[in-house]
Amino acid sequence: MGADHGHRLHFHAHSPLHSAPSHAKILALVAWVLLVVATPAHWFWAFGVHAVVLALAIGVSRVPVTYLLKRAVVETPFVVFAVLLPFIATGERIDVLGVAVSGPGLLAAWGLLVKGTLGVLASLLLAATTEPQDLLLGLQRLRVPQQLVQIMAFMIRYLDVVTDELQRMRVARESRGFTARDPRQWPVLARTFGALFIRSYERGERVHLAMLARGYTGSIPTEATRRPVTAHAHIHGSRR
Structure with a gap:
């Protein structure tokens, strides 16, 4: 019954990422998310490195970028909150394109947006390269x-x-x-x-x-x- 359910996020292809063990991919995703979240928002160069690594993983997986971006709509609530954050946050005000916004709020919005985007794209990449049944098997191997x-x-x-x-x-x-x-x-x-x-x-x-x-x-x-x-x-x- 469940063989064909939950397949909408999966992208069928033959790549090293598709054939990698599911439990290893889950561990890599968890480590990736922890690393991204632990990165200070003002380390702009670090997020550039994260983006390059993620882009390389997407290239190796042979999953089209548009395939992932269409499904990244789940991030919309976080994007809306990040856009509003500089206007509602307190702290020193700075001018951005003639609009006074909160400096700390702007930095927090940047951190929320970039971390959320990297995490969502990495999660979608895992779902696109791993069958749902393999994900469950990987969780079992990890003693969940x-x-x-x-x-x-x-x-x-x-x-x-x-x-x-x-x-x-x-x-x-x-x-x-x-x-x-x-x-x-x-x-x-x-x-x-x-x-x-x-x-x-x-x-x-x-x-x-x-x-x-x-x-x-x-x-x-x-x-x-x-x-x-x-x-x-x-x-x-x-x-x-």
Whole structure:
């Protein structure tokens, strides 16, 4: 069921980055993010080095830059906050293009924007070069708690299901003549998301009950654990 879910971020290609072990790529991403976050905002040259390293990794991966930039829209809220920060922050005021802004706020906005952009692009690169199942396998090899890995697995499996349900709800609203053009329609959208949350929660409860009915004890059996049982059962069935 989950074999084809969560694949929208993955870019199929044959490169050294695609064939690298998933757990090694996860460790590299974590180390990269920690390094970028720990870099002081006024070390402009360091961010130039970070950008060059990331550009080289993207080149090696053979993933088009436009492919990553289109999906970097997730960073939009941070960009908006970074743009507003120089105007709302306190501290010494400086003139930038004839506009008085906060000097410390401007430096903080630069740090937030460059660190967020580098981190988002690196994360998207990991998703573009690693299949979701390989990511889960890499987390297991890194000894991430099994419960967290299972939660992530179900998120991948049911992400498209919830997205499709939201799409059907949107079509149902529009077929009844609803269009969200101004804030007066926001309560309707809020009720829609509330209904989607309740349906998703109820689906999760039903799936959990079905798993318990099938003998779930906290760990999901893998192919390696199922094959011996299947073979054993087949032998007994043949003897009968």
